[in-house]
Amino acid sequence: NAGVTQTPKFQVLKTGQSMTLQCAQDMNHEYMSWYRQDPGMGLRLIHYSVGAGITDQGEVPNGYNVSRSTTEDFPLRLLSAAPSQTSVYFCASSYDAGVTEAFFGQGTRLTVV
């Protein structure tokens, strides 16, 4: 049982490049989400999903796309990377929208130059 796995751990992109951050969970959780964390700040929600085929925007969705074709995977796509997207990205999953705890991945540290 690996929990929430994020790949890659580190990535450097040039401005304008696109890439996909991968997130996979093996706990059969319905709910998954993406956060970004900038230096000295708390986590901010980018997008979330309440189940396969269902996604919605969070607090800071601009510049990012998501899809949820399976329960296990929730990739985050950067369409045209900008320096403002330099951040640490965390994926999380939980069993439901209720009281249960959220499990977080170890993060992807992205630098856009």
Added chain:
Amino acid sequence: DAKTTQPPSMDCAEGRAANLPCNHSTISGNEYVYWYRQIHSQGPQYIIHGLKNNETNEMASLIITEDRKSSTLILPHATLRDTAVYYCIVRVWGTSYGKLTFGQGTILTVHP
């Protein structure tokens, strides 16, 4: 979701209890109090949650005041590995999924 207020930093001696306060004076009757921590830029880790009764698990205890306007997370015997940023979050059950609103948290430093 209700806003929370935490001290920016606290210190604790190893082996002593660490008591981390959180103010949530605008909390509603159906809002839970959650605590997470983040160790050195790792992914946040769930610690404990509660509604109105005090709660205890293998990691910590959560004490919620009777009026529910504040709470305290207690790490009974802090170790160096407990040095982390601790986040107090208030959230309505069953709604606002994904919207765990993380504030600045409290940086807890445990000293030898």
